[in-house]
Amino acid sequence: MEKGGKLFHPGLSLDCVIFGFHDNQLKVLLLKMEHTDHWALPGGFVYKDETLEAAATRVLQERTGINDIFLQQFHVFGDPARSDRKYHSNRLKKLGIEAEKDHWLLNRFITVGFYALVEFSHVTPTPDNTSVACEWQHLHNIGNLFMDHRQILDKALETLRQQLNYQPIGYKLLPDKFTMPELQTLYETILGKKLDRRNFQRRMNSYGILRRLKETRKGGAHKAPYLYSFNLRKYQQALLEGLQGGW
């Protein structure tokens, strides 16, 4: 906290929108901040000799326990009014640190947004030293967040929507085996709208990226649906041109 000015690139932070899919819901990993009612995105600073991607990987590893994580830088947020100097000033006081007006934490910060796609079951949510809890929250239940974090989350979602045909989003978020309704729910959540079941299934099958397994998902009230897995080689090939076919 005191040496940060010497260790980190000045005026630069990063924030991570970590998506996971569980119980047929798209979820985001959030931190409950100490001494406030706010929830926030996991984030951190960039060491002076560190790449942005290495810094994001480090933050994600610390919050999730996963080393090999799919992440993409998606936007920089640089509004001069975005920093919450009052929060940091109060926090420094609580820590007993006499903060000068030019303390490194009280300057303007721009933040680089990364989104990460993780397999829910692999994650061990772990709070950082500014937070008392680290929890998955259902996207639809997330309200306002600390500072401009809600805006960062919305921009991450918009990016997912645009990249749905160019990034292995389904592959990274779903477990190895999944049902067609699960895949459809994931698409519906990202796109923010209901899709027709038959059209969805036909279109998905037309891409040639799914393998229908012999197993079914047992235990539900309905007829047991078939399980699918991705044909990774064909998926990645299709993504090069865009799933809907290139020019």
Add this chain to the structure above:
Amino acid sequence: MEKGGKLFHPGLSLDCVIFGFHDNQLKVLLLKMEHTDHWALPGGFVYKDETLEAAATRVLQERTGINDIFLQQFHVFGDPARSDRKYHSNRLKKLGIEAEKDHWLLNRFITVGFYALVEFSHVTPTPDNTSVACEWQHLHNIGNLFMDHRQILDKALETLRQQLNYQPIGYKLLPDKFTMPELQTLYETILGKKLDRRNFQRRMNSYGILRRLKETRKGGAHKAPYLYSFNLRKYQQALLEGLQGGW
């Protein structure tokens, strides 16, 4: 140069990839740097109270003379090894400035990449105070550039390719009236491959975003091709879902 440390956000710059279309070629606006053989992307710094977008707009206005410019932030480049301290150190010497090791210009810089789409004929290329010339160069003739600017240019192109269905790229780059072969060349250049003439025409017409005019382009050796213009309302509507149709 001396007061920059007080005026600008520390360790932060931006670089602009300015695209224009002329003579059936995609071109990029580059600066010929003073005292070196290097060409570079136009760029600048961000004032402490300025948004990133305002800073980019300011730089673009200064280099092109255009106020109302279409620009998009597309990536941050943050490799700790990307900065060319030697160049800046030499430049400061030439300007007769005694630069301490911690001079603001000699620190690590991360840079935010913006791409801009301009109508070629509206631009008045104008060098900045580090350059002796500002010129359009044909994309295919651009070799290495200063620092990591070639990498920034390549990433901008990759972004254009991915956003071809989601941003009004044709509308921003072409003049009000254009021929189908001109539109096709633009697409071919961005996609980096040849397209079939008939398929291209059929697909473009299927989007319902083009209006065929009664005029033709006269003067060529071949049969005079029809002129087209965009139906802006329909174009923007189609982009909301993606040109190839949404889900």
